[in-house]
Amino acid sequence: MSSRLADSLERFGRFCLLSGDIVERGLLQSLRGKFPKGAEIVWFIHRMGVGSVPIVVLICGFVGMILAMQTAYQLAKFGATLYVASLVSVSVVRELGPLITAILVSGRVGAGVAAELGTMAVSEEITALRTMALNPVRILLVPRVAGLIIALPILTLIGDSVAIAGGLVIGWGYLHLPPELFYKVAVEGLVMKDFLTGFAKSIIFAILIGLIACYKGYYVRGGAVGVGTATTETVVMSIVAIIVADLLFTALFYFAI
Numbered sequence: 001m002s003s004r005l006a007d008s009l010e011r012f013g014r015f016c017l018l019s020g021d022i023v024e025r026g027l028l029q030s031l032r033g034k035f036p037k038g039a040e041i042v043w044f045i046h047r048m049g050v051g052s053v054p055i056v057v058l059i060c061g062f063v064g065m066i067l068a069m070q071t072a073y074q075l076a077k078f079g080a081t082l083y084v085a086s087l088v089s090v091s092v093v094r095e096l097g098p099l100i101t102a103i104l105v106s107g108r109v110g111a112g113v114a115a116e117l118g119t120m121a122v123s124e125e126i127t128a129l130r131t132m133a134l135n136p137v138r139i140l141l142v143p144r145v146a147g148l149i150i151a152l153p154i155l156t157l158i159g160d161s162v163a164i165a166g167g168l169v170i171g172w173g174y175l176h177l178p179p180e181l182f183y184k185v186a187v188e189g190l191v192m193k194d195f196l197t198g199f200a201k202s203i204i205f206a207i208l209i210g211l212i213a214c215y216k217g218y219y220v221r222g223g224a225v226g227v228g229t230a231t232t233e234t235v236v237m238s239i240v241a242i243i244v245a246d247l248l249f250t251a252l253f254y255f256a257i
C-alpha cells in the first residue's frame with residue numbers, strides 16, 4: 001500500500017513539474033517576448049478544431065433534440081412548453097455544451113496527442129531533441145496545449161449553437177412553436193453569467209486535457225504497449241478530471257457569481 005502511495009505521489013509530482021514547465025515556457029516566456037512559433041499553434045488549432053467540428057455538430061445536435069423532448073414531456077403537464085426554449089439554451093450554454101464538447105475532444109484530440117508524443121518518446125525523438133540542445137517542452141508540448149486552449153472554446157460555441165438549433169427543430173416540428181418565438185424565448189433566457197460560465201469551463205477543460213495528454217505521452221515507457229496504455233489512460237483521466245472540475249466550478253460559479 002505504501003509503495004502504491006509513493007508511486008502515485010511520484011507521478012503526481014512529475015505531472016506538476018511538467019505542467020509548471022509548460023506554463024513557464026508557454027506563458028511566462030511569452031510575456032518576456034519569447035513567443036512560441038505562431039505557425040505551429042495555428043496548425044494545431046486547425047487540426048484539433050476543424051477536425052473535431054463534424055463529431056461536435058452531430059452529437060450536440062442530438063443532445064439538443066433529446067433535451068428539448070425530455071423537458072417538453074415535463075413542462076407539458078403544466079402547459080408551459082414555451083419555456084422549453086429557455087431551458088434548452090441555459091442548460092446547453094452553462095453546462096452541457098462545454099461538458100460534452102470537452103469529453104468528445106478528450107477522446108479524439110487528447111488520445112491523439114498522447115499517442116503522438118508516446119511514439120516520439122519510444123522512438124527516442126524526444127531524446128534526440130535534447131541531444132541537439134533543443135527543449136522538447138517548448139517545441140512539442142506548448143504548441144499543442146496552446147492550440148487546444150484556443151480551439152476548445154470555439155468548438156464549444158459551435159456545439160452550443162447546434163444544440164440550441166436541435167432544440168428549435170423539436171420545438172418547431174413536435175411542439176409547433178414558431179422558430180422566431182423559440183429563438184426569442186431562448187435568447188431572453190440567457191444572461192451574461194451563462195456565457196461567462198460556459199466560456200470559463202471550456203478553457204479549464206482544455207487546459208486539463210492538454211496537460212494530461214502531454215504528461216501521459218511525454219513519459220511513455222514500454223514500447224507500443226506503453227503507447228496504447230498511455231492513450232487509454234489519457235482518455236479516462238481526462239474525463240474524470242473534466243467531471244470533477246465541472247462540479248467544482250459549477251459550485252464556485254453558483255455561490256460566487
